[in-house]
Amino acid sequence: MKLRVVVLGAGFGGLELTSMLSEAVGDNLDLTLIDQHDAFFFGFSKLDVMFGHKKADSVKIPYSGIVKPGVRFCRETITAIDPETKTVTTNKSVHKADVLVVALGANYDFDATPGLNQHGNEYYSFDGAVKLRDVIPDFKSGHAIVGVCGAPFKCPPAPSEAALMLHDHLVSSGSRDACTISIVMPFGSPIPPSPDSSTALLRAFEERGIQFIPQHKIASLRAKTAVLDDGTEMPFDLFLGIPKHVAPDVVLQSGLAENGWIPVSRQTLMTRYPGVYAIGDVTSVGTPKAGVFAEGAAKTAAAAIIDAWHGKESEAGYTGAGSCYIEFGKGQVARVDVDFFSGPKPFGIHHDASKALTIDKEHFGSSRKARWFGL
Ligand SMILES: Cc1cc2nc3c(=O)[nH]c(=O)nc-3n(C[C@H](O)[C@H](O)[C@H](O)COP(=O)(O)OP(=O)(O)OC[C@H]3O[C@@H](n4cnc5c(N)ncnc54)[C@H](O)[C@@H]3O)c2cc1C
Secondary structure, eight states, X not given: OOEEEEEEOOSXXXXXXXXXXXXXXXXXXXEEEEESSSEEOOTTHHHHHHTTSXXXXXXXXXXXXXXXXXXXXXXXXXXXXXXXXXXXXXXXXXXXXXXXXXXXXXXEEGGGSTTHHHHOEEOSSHHHHHHHHHHGGGOOSEEEEEEEOSXXXXXXXHHHHHHHHHXXXXXXXXXXXXXXXXXXXXXXXXXXXXXXXXHHHHHHHXXXXXXXXXXXXXXXXXXXXXXXXTSOEEEOSEEEEEOEEEOOHHHHTTTOOBTTBBOOOTTTOBOSSTTEEEOGGGBOSSSOXXXXXXXXXXXXXXXXXXXXXXXXXXXXXXXXXXXXXEEEETTEEEEEEEESSSSSSOEEEEEEEEHHHHHHHHHHHHHHHHHHHOO
């Protein structure tokens, strides 16, 4: 009997899980991969787009390129998920699964931060990054704030990366001396699980005159003024926001989520519903919301699904380990190898920024393109 799987979301997690199942099960697989969009893009390409390093169309990888044994891609918007019956309703169809995998990522609640839409900008959505490409060149003097509006948020290094890349942009446009840059973040350090990465980032901020404001988030925005969670007011001329994250509405309405996100077993990534798995940013598994962790969870879930199909007890187990690249500007990239579940507490090993790691990061992207899309 074929393994009948429906995967919701063709992002980092959904694409990796689909690739693994297709490789392992081949023509015995009947997998439907559903996404509302027609193309994938890496989260980090939003930074390239907002600073004009790459064109928006050039970072999109069309799903039409997915040709894998046993896999069918459907461009549909999911409107309801019934985890009891493993039935998914979309704007076009109804899909029934033996195994259901929810990989729908995290959405943004822009309205949770009053004034963000009217007075600020954000670069976490693709449209927001595209809009900023035209806004940033007009910023030639005054104060820029990179401000986090709530935790958890995707890719904890991304606010630091935006500040360092803004610094580079202003140096090359000759405006740096007329501008100041601050980062507001709800953590005590830029990357809490890796003190060495945090020290390297704080040193880079100091060298470049970037102010780091820890343990605070942005509560609201007025015209040219950001208000922090303790009421402090900070004037700004450019605001680059990280909006509050939420699970997609369709997940919240499905009964799968608890306290906003989907709880899963660390052993198998299964939810409390038999045969229903959840991976990536939509879960509360205990790793940061980042592509590398969505990918690691996908590998574990795929192994567990294959074991269950063979009628075996699962030997899988999610280690919560992954490597995150950090843009330091000046064409240099650092890396932190983080492990969340092996030791008594999360720990990270820092690798200093270098040109060699810039090439490493390029390979990270191109190897996923090759694996998922055959490019
Ligand atoms: C600025 C920025 C920089 C980043 N840099 C990095 C980095 O360097 N390294 C890293 O590892 N991570 C990075 N990330 C984070 C990374 O992009 C995400 O954590 C990762 O994509 C999560 O994978 P996922 O599979 O859980 O969800 P996603 O990749 O977000 O995929 C979810 C998919 O579900 C689809 N979907 C949602 N709702 C519906 C619906 N109702 N119907 C149909 N389809 C739906 C979406 O269209 C989407 O394709 C960055 C993120 C940002 C914003």
